Amino acid sequence: MTAFSLPPEEAAPRLSVARRTLARLRTVPGLAERYEGHPDIRTLDGLAALPPLAKDDLNTALAHLEPTAEHTATWLFQSGGSTGAPKLGYAPTGFYMAGVHAHWQPLDRSDVFVNAWGAGRMWGAHFLAAALADLAGCRIIALGSVTAAEYGPWLEFLAARRVTAIGGTPSVLRLWFTHARAAGIRLPDLRKVLWLGEAWQDQLAEDLAVVAPQARRWGMFGSTETWVVATNTPDCPADTFHPLPHQLVHADADGLLDFTTLDPEMLNPVLRYRTGDAGELTGCRCGRPGPAMRVHGRRDSVVQVRGLGLDVDQVIAHAERAPGVARAQLVLTRQGGRVTELDVLLLTAPGAAPDTGRLRGELLAATFTLSTAFQHDPGNVRVRTVSELIGNERTGKTAALVVREET
Structure with missing residues (x-):
């Protein structure tokens, strides 16, 4: 049906x-x-x-x-x-946002809106949100991406500017509010959180309740x-x-x-x-x-890695084309729902010794998600050989993707 x-x-x-x-x-x-x-x-x-x-x-x-x-x-x-x-x-x-704004108006002229979607690599989300804010007539802080060391000063700036709204992918938003909570910074004027690009995260809601208890979420669903x-x-x-x-x-x-x-x-x-x-x-x-x-x-086969889609099958296929590689497997390590590390495990043919450094460089160069999502911590993407891949002991199956949750 x-x-x-x-x-x-x-x-x-x-x-x-x-x-x-x-x-x-x-x-x-x-x-x-x-x-x-x-x-x-x-x-x-x-x-x-x-x-x-x-x-x-x-x-x-x-x-x-x-x-x-x-x-x-x-x-x-x-x-x-x-x-x-x-x-x-x-x-x-205009990214078709006039039609969206006619039916969905989370922002108004009184808002001070932080656009925290990344603006680079030909991704339209930052500019889509800018078009929506322009239609609302509010003040806009087009912040984009920041590094880990910049969160503290920027959060203090946003608090001083009495920001009322912020938007980004949940993974990016969580970085903002995790840093704010750890630093004891509060955003009492923040009332609206716009999100697009991946599923909402429960931990984000928990951090928001501490950092900005008046904030409420407003979501969009779509694709490029x-x-x-x-x-x-x-x-x-x-x-x-x-x-x-x-x-x-x-x-x-x-x-x-x-x-x-x-x-x-x-x-x-x-x-x-x-x-x-x-x-x-x-x-x-x-x-x-x-x-x-x-x-x-x-x-x-697409999984979300820090707000971007990673095609597991394509990465596996690339790795398995390398000389000496019999099979490959991706292992994502997540902490609180956010991907912190990515390992490509290689099961080699007998006597083979694949060039893991070269393969890692190829994957980063050829894969948009890896190069962008890990641009600030590229060392957390690793390629290594193993004696056996991770399998399900009950069924004997070996999945292309293994996700590990750390506490």
């Missing part, structure tokens, strides 16, 4: 956008055959009958389709996941391919979001979510696009009418 976030009578007038997207995909070599024989989209059932679009499919389409940007400049951003060579996606410089799909408020559970009218969410029988953009200005061909997130359509305790989207987490 499947479900859509919009009822048929509301979706029907908007499906013309999906039909145009389908027509564009039918012109793409490598994708055209997949959609041959499918009728044009007239109903939600017709849309559900189409094959879903995966990340590699979207990258194929973007390589062949030129964006239409007749009325605005176009932003080029890094897409296709956080590993390997960057792949281009497109968005207007779909942009903002849904939002929530302090009255919603942290895993539950309300889809925007121009985003059509589909919960399939297999428990995976896919997204179709009904915004005629969308430049990316987003048609039943799967990000790898599992979830369901349900009600929300906030009482807002219409179905909400509850996100259960990811099912693909």
